[in-house]
Amino acid sequence: MKTDTEIRLDGTRALIEALGEVDAERYIAILMREPFDYTRWQRTLLLAASVEEVSAAAMKAREGAHGE
Known part of the structure; x- marks a missing residue:
């Protein structure tokens, strides 16, 4: 099981990867x-x-999660 900190880091990385740094920050601010x-x-x-x-x-989503 992941810790809260690990989940926060993974979530932040996912947001930045999906939106870029600026829009990830905007999303969090919203x-x-x-x-x-x-x-x-x-x-x-x-x-x-x-x-x-x-x-x-x-x-x-399932295909993406399994790298297919």
Whole structure:
């Protein structure tokens, strides 16, 4: 099991890799500035997508996680 510090570092690295340093900082600032309920956001996101879209996104994420 990873420590909280390891998870924070991995998350920061992932944000920087995906967004670049400047936009990663902006993303963190947005989260800190605005109230954000991740669970509610996920539910809204999933409700807006079709079953096929959710399935395709899950398969794509799975492939990426396994390096396929």
